[in-house]
Amino acid sequence: MSYKKLGKYIKLIDNRNRDLSDAPLLGVSVQKRFITSVANTIGSDMSKYKLIEKNNFVYIPDTSRRGDKIGIALLKDFDEAMISQAYTSFKIIDENELSPDYLMMWFSRPEFDRYARYHSIGSVREVFDWKDMCEVELPIPSIEEQRKIVAQYQSIANKIKVNEQICEKLEATAQALYKHWFVDFEFPSPLTPNGGIVPYKSSGGKMVWNEELGKEIPEGWEVGKLETVSNLKYGKMLDSDKFLTAGYPVFSGYGVRGYYSEYMYEEPQILVLCRGVSGTGEVKLSPNFSYITNLSIVVELQENVMSKFFTYYYLKNDDLRTLDSGSAQSMITTGDLYFRNILKPKYTIQVQFDNQISKLHNCKEILKRQNQKLAQLQSLLLSRLAVGEEEKKKIAV
Incomplete structure (x- = not known):
């Protein structure tokens, strides 16, 4: 052509x-x-x-x-x-x-x-x-061929968009569940004599005043400092020689920034974006097997004290942007975070919440992986625009 x-x-x-x-x-x-x-x-x-x-x-x-x-x-x-x-x-x-x-x-x-x-x-x-x-x-090529190519590309783009919309709805569902359980305090509770499960607060669950948060919380729950339940670590600087076209994702808090020859964490980690031109204080979850850069603080939780998804959504809703102590550049330090108050529900309640959220999270991860594959297919279609018809036939064979 x-x-x-x-x-x-x-x-x-x-x-x-x-x-x-x-x-x-x-x-x-x-x-x-x-x-x-x-x-x-x-x-x-x-x-x-x-x-x-x-x-x-x-x-x-x-x-x-x-x-x-x-x-x-x-x-x-x-x-x-x-x-x-x-x-x-x-x-x-x-x-x-x-x-x-x-x-x-x-x-x-x-x-x-x-x-x-x-x-x-x-x-x-x-x-x-x-x-x-x-x-x-x-x-x-002919306008008919152009329209055929466009239709293929747009069908993939539409599927990606649908997956993104589903992910947004799953995240909205997770946020609504967090609010229902830990803001409205309507988590499921066995309060009835016959062992039935009912919403805690509206069914008469006892509430007590908490000075640190300035509001009532369920009886038996506590409030502590983030330093008492976690270990905060800065991510690491990158060695440019270890960057790859494929490998382990590099996560900065802004998102995946490339791939690396090694990883720091096998499982998703709670990250607080700690420096940059914008977004300081945002809370994210890293992918599996990822390398975390020094633009983020990793919140490593103590086992059997705080659950991952509860802590993630608590911090995500706790406007950490107010901790920004930077002058020339926006910045949050581990010292800023260590003394932040955090609600400590009974651990069994946290685990119940995590079990619910993990199902939504797993669905989101499946859709994200689908979109990665679809994006690769889009790139393939774009690359083939410059290939002549005879070469396309060879590729197809």
Whole structure:
């Protein structure tokens, strides 16, 4: 299949917001998605902003401060939107010749990011301008073939999205169960004479006032400092020589940041993000067999004193961002955490809660692993865009 220059198929757009439309103001991320703009527009002349429509493309010509990626996105969720005048917008001239979704797949390839960065020129700042975009070459099969490829890709994307939505619902269920048991104190309790299980507080379970928390808690429960139930450890610095394309996940608190030749923990660990530009105080669970970086504090619990999922959700709901003691950089230390109060329900109640939550957690992990496989399949489809039909047949065989 021969490659064709993109300039033949696209047209520059420069529609200004002269009528002061109230269309949503969007930005573009290096994840190649539109995001709600956080720009301060107070006092700005909104007539200078650009308007775009569904199936229009937007990209950021300045590639200097975006790592190895270029910010580009295809508008799908709005009929009309507003963007910064610094962005470049364009549309496809004839969508019966080139599908916008097919072109967006091409832009989603890491090879395109490398191409755009290589062809960005400038001394003060590097720019991938409109002329450069028009010089992009890509294979353009028949529109029927394009739509077939897009349908395959989108079916995978839809499955990933459905899995993510299910994970969100599972997490919401876990949060609701935590609140029901440990905020409303309606955990199951054998209070009836015949041994029936009933909600604790609403069935007359005895409550006592706790000075540390400033509220009533169930009788027999305690409050202590985090230092009395855990050992807090900083993660470790990384050795770049041990980074791999596959191996054990490196978890920083922001998420998986790559793979490593060794791991620190076999089982998921409770992490508190302790430094960074944002998110300090967030509480996460690491994956199995992971290496934890020094951006996180690991909360290692004492056995048979505190359960993992109860402690995780307690800390997650305990606004640890208020512990930020950094000046130049956002930061939380182990000393900040050690003296934090923590509720200590009876251990048997914690275990019951963990047994319930572990089922939800296991379902989430299965869905996450499915999504990892689906994402790999997406990458394979993107890589095959540049393969000719004869080569595709060889691969299929």
